[in-house]
Amino acid sequence: MKRTIKLLAAGSLLAASALYGASTAACVGCHGANFEKKAMGKSKVVKDMSKADIIAALKGYKAGTYGGAMKGIMAGQAKSLSDADIAAIADSIKGGAAAAVPAAAAPKVIDINAKVADPNRIAKEDLGNKKEVDETVLGLRKTSLFSEDNVEPAKVKEDRPAPGAAPRFERAYVNAPPMIPHSVEGLLPITKDNNQCLSCHMPDVAKGVGATPIPPSHFIDYRPTTVYKNGELVKEGKVVGLKGDIGNVGDIKLAKKKKLNHLYAGRYNCSQCHAPQANVKTAVANTFKPDGLTGEFKTKSNLVNMIDDGVK
Numbered sequence: 001m002k003r004t005i006k007l008l009a010a011g012s013l014l015a016a017s018a019l020y021g022a023s024t025a026a027c028v029g030c031h032g033a034n035f036e037k038k039a040m041g042k043s044k045v046v047k048d049m050s051k052a053d054i055i056a057a058l059k060g061y062k063a064g065t066y067g068g069a070m071k072g073i074m075a076g077q078a079k080s081l082s083d084a085d086i087a088a089i090a091d092s093i094k095g096g097a098a099a100a101v102p103a104a105a106a107p108k109v110i111d112i113n114a115k116v117a118d119p120n121r122i123a124k125e126d127l128g129n130k131k132e133v134d135e136t137v138l139g140l141r142k143t144s145l146f147s148e149d150n151v152e153p154a155k156v157k158e159d160r161p162a163p164g165a166a167p168r169f170e171r172a173y174v175n176a177p178p179m180i181p182h183s184v185e186g187l188l189p190i191t192k193d194n195n196q197c198l199s200c201h202m203p204d205v206a207k208g209v210g211a212t213p214i215p216p217s218h219f220i221d222y223r224p225t226t227v228y229k230n231g232e233l234v235k236e237g238k239v240v241g242l243k244g245d246i247g248n249v250g251d252i253k254l255a256k257k258k259k260l261n262h263l264y265a266g267r268y269n270c271s272q273c274h275a276p277q278a279n280v281k282t283a284v285a286n287t288f289k290p291d292g293l294t295g296e297f298k299t300k301s302n303l304v305n306m307i308d309d310g311v312k
């Protein structure tokens, strides 16, 4: 298994360094597929700028020496671009290569259970009725479990459309974190200094770029206030551990919700819960059918209103 993981990691590093900077996939949500829009109503129409001006602007955003009121957004975009990346981007904007990105189609929600009965998936095998079972049939890969010399990781096709052109996926269950429907090329990994998800999904900008706003639940701290005082662990003002009687965290039925005027730090690493999607042939079909996923719930969440349901 170790070998497979290493292979995958090396593969994605290669892809990232080859493709990352020079791609305009991350730009189209704001600037339009052909850089024909005023991003967020504020920028110049970039396709009408000269190549030299585009290069100067991008270098300036990176250095902090160029821009208007919203230059912070572009600083985040330009930060990781090398001079060569910037030149390649300017080339592709003026040469029209960016037009390869399809224009937004009418939004359609993808039914994630549509193909559960795909016959290409491994059929259920009744191993219990066999006299002898050799180890090559035990794993899902149907190869020896003792040697991985000829094992290749499943082929993954990273072909999601750019932000702004991706049909959303139906939610997997009521209030599931929605899957990321668009390409994440150039957007991951999220780091302390670079979280581009915020530049499109924060509620004040989301509408302008056609993205789903980050919901109110992500601006609330639901965790109990926890302090360590005089050798005791105190949660929500109640001693729950260490010195004296060992209490029980379960005694805290419901922590007070703390509404914040900023994103809760526990939500910063978006891709911890929201997963990018790729086209992979899965060995086993997922036949999970959620309860109550009807109407609005297929495309919207309302966790903030129902998180206390059933709690006394």
Ligand code: HEC
Residues within 6 Å of the ligand: 023, 024, 026, 027, 028, 029, 030, 031, 039, 040, 042, 043, 044, 045, 046, 054, 057, 058, 066, 067, 068, 069, 070, 071, 073, 074, 077, 089, 199, 200
């Ligand atoms: C989240 C939305 C967003 C994304 C994504 C984005 N931009 Fe921008 N861009 C803006 C905004 C807003 C401005 C105007 C900023 C300012 O006030 O200076 C701008 C300005 C620019 C300018 C200078 C235009 C001017 O008004 O002087 C260029 C060139 C540019 N962007 C290129 C890009 C490229 C290339 C990418 C992708 C690598 C990209 N942008 C991604 C929002 C975005």
Ligand code: HEC
Residues within 6 Å of the ligand: 026, 027, 028, 029, 030, 162, 163, 164, 165, 166, 167, 168, 169, 177, 178, 179, 180, 181, 182, 184, 187, 188, 196, 197, 198, 199, 200, 201, 209, 210, 211, 212, 270, 271, 274, 299
């Ligand atoms: C350039 C703007 C932009 C950036 C950057 C961006 N998104 Fe999006 N996102 C969108 C748009 C627009 C949509 C709506 C689907 C579409 O039109 O492609 C969307 C849809 C989504 C959805 C689906 C919401 C739903 O209602 O089903 C999730 C989840 C998501 N994005 C997460 C992320 C995460 C996580 C990141 C950072 C890794 C990110 N996005 C970066 C623009 C952006």
Ligand code: HEC
Residues within 6 Å of the ligand: 175, 176, 177, 178, 197, 198, 201, 212, 213, 214, 215, 217, 218, 263, 266, 267, 268, 269, 270, 271, 272, 273, 274, 299, 300, 301, 302, 303, 304
């Ligand atoms: C700890 C897990 C977690 C993290 C981290 C997280 N989310 Fe979510 N997200 C959820 C869950 C669960 C839901 C659905 C229930 C809800 O609304 O809270 C959701 C819902 C959403 C929705 C759909 C809102 C709607 O109205 O339907 C968007 C958009 C979104 N998240 C964006 C983000 C972005 C962007 C980040 C990073 C800044 C992020 N999330 C970080 C778990 C997470």
